[in-house]
Amino acid sequence: MLSPLREHLRDTFWFAPTAGLVCVFVLWLAAAGLDAEIVDYLRERRAYDEIGDLTAIAEDAKTIVTTVSSAMMTFIGVVFSISLVAVQMASGQLTPRVVRIFVRSRISKLTLTVFLSTFLFSLLVLTSYESETEPERVTAVPLVQSVVTLGLVGLSLLLFIAYVTTTLRLMQVGPVVDRITREALRVLVRQSAGGPDQVALPGATGRVVHRGQAGVLRDVDVARLVRVARRQRVVLRLIPRIGDYVVPGTPVLAVHGGRAPDVGALRSAVSVGVERTFHQDVGFGLRQLVDIALRAMSPAVNDPTTAVQCLDRIVQFLAAAAPRPLGAVLHRDRRGEVRLVQDVPDWDDLVDLGFAELRGCAVESPQVTRRMLAGIDDLLLLMEEGRREPLLRHRALLEQAVERTVAQPADRVFALEADRQGIG
Incomplete structure (x- = not known):
């Protein structure tokens, strides 16, 4: 039989996003550590040209990360405002107890978790950019972090499609x-x-x-x-x-x-x-x-x-x-x-x-x-x-x-x- 604690957590909407934010912080630390190891490896080989190239690529990616961080919260607000209207319509047409189906929906929790994680990760990545541009003095280049951010954005788009599809089905x-x-x-x-x-x-x-x-x-x-x-x-x-x-x-x-x-x-x-x-x-x-x-x-x-x-x-x-x-x-x-x-x-x-x-x-x-x-x-x-x-x-x-x-x-x-x- 399922654990009562597990069932009670499934009836909440805060646990999955909170756990996701903790995990994304750990992911950022791992990605930041990997970026630092890449720079240290290139410095040991005195490959300063490669470091300069990575710095240039990271600066280009910074524009994308900045755009993602500023737009993601607005996107989250619009998506879930529409969702609340859909829940209200379904509860009015069927029964108020169907709201629990939306609360327990795994795709809803996963979508919110990934959206919030993408927003938090992009903010953390922005803190990793250095003002130093000389390859000899650069300590870390957030290249891996930028790639992970783009991956989270792609995952967010796929989950958005799945979320809208599931929400429309649950209105029937x-x-x-x-x-x-x-x-x-x-x-x-x-x-x-x-x-x-x-x-x-x-x-x-x-x-x-x-x-x-x-x-x-x-x-x-x-x-x-x-x-x-x-x-x-x-x-x-x-x-x-x-x-x-x-x-x-x-x-x-x-x-x-x-x-x-x-x-x-x-x-x-x-x-x-x-x-x-x-x-x-x-x-x-x-x-x-x-x-x-x-x-x-x-x-x-x-x-x-x-x-x-x-x-x-x-x-x-x-x-x-x-x-x-x-x-x-x-x-x-x-x-x-x-x-x-x-x-x-x-x-x-x-x-x-x-x-x-x-x-x-x-x-x-x-x-x-x-x-x-x-x-x-x-x-x-x-x-x-x-x-x-x-x-x-x-x-x-x-x-x-x-x-x-x-x-x-x-x-x-x-x-x-x-x-x-x-x-x-």
Whole structure:
């Protein structure tokens, strides 16, 4: 499972540029050292003519470096101002939670990192130019530094093209819902990997309450909790689900089979933030797809085709979840003993999340009702008997809602005809 720290850093926009600026400073020191070694080597050979030639070339390159340093910050401001407008448009048309996709985008972080690095490197190169022009007294010629600057400029141009292409794709519904679905499926695979087995827990002997700030339970450090439980020879059970809102004093961990561990050892193992994340939240991807579909079906937007696209992905997610064990994830130590029990949404919860709200808004749009019925029918073909009930319930409720709402019998028949494309 991915480290929580790594996931938290991916949700920030400052770490990659900061690391890039540190690396570019190291790169400048290496390039400056190489330039000094070149001059020392030529001086040892008394090749003063070659030093003079290098000085002349470097002076010509100084004009380019100066232009790059003065223009790069303006270029960065223009590019990312346009990007902020694109993010605002996407969040307004789809859902505010898609902003997180832009924040986590690797190409966005890499582009900003290279742009800022190019600007900083060009400034550092300008400090390396000497006023001395006599070859015998020159100590360093920033030739390698100038070449590296030109390389960074070329890389910046290539990344700019890739960045604009990616940003334009993320303003479209299809790529956005595809990105959300792929992340949701990755979380589903990780969180349902514990197997279908169950464990009988001994009686609860204590509880650990939340002492930090109020917020959404984003994730827990599973490895740390398992280590603490193994040392104490107990089983820990996570009481709230990932994505629940917790306040100070809320019980977050139940201890079974022994004395409760020290609170200090568990404090940093529970991460609380202002919003949900994908890291361990099985239902968050489904939540975003439903939000996009609900906004698309609102009277202000009236875009049932987008809702149908979201239903396609909802059905895909539920089909992937159908054969998997749900309800609880068992985390074991190296000896195979259960040390942490984590509650996750079960099959009924996921089906309700995927269809309940959409079903209530879909009755006015035959395109959406036809696609929802087709999706439920497809899922029923994949289901074992024990998981058919919630699907049949939502199908019956949808039919009843259409019969109550649609006045004309012909329109009712049309709206209740299953169609995987909605309406052609």
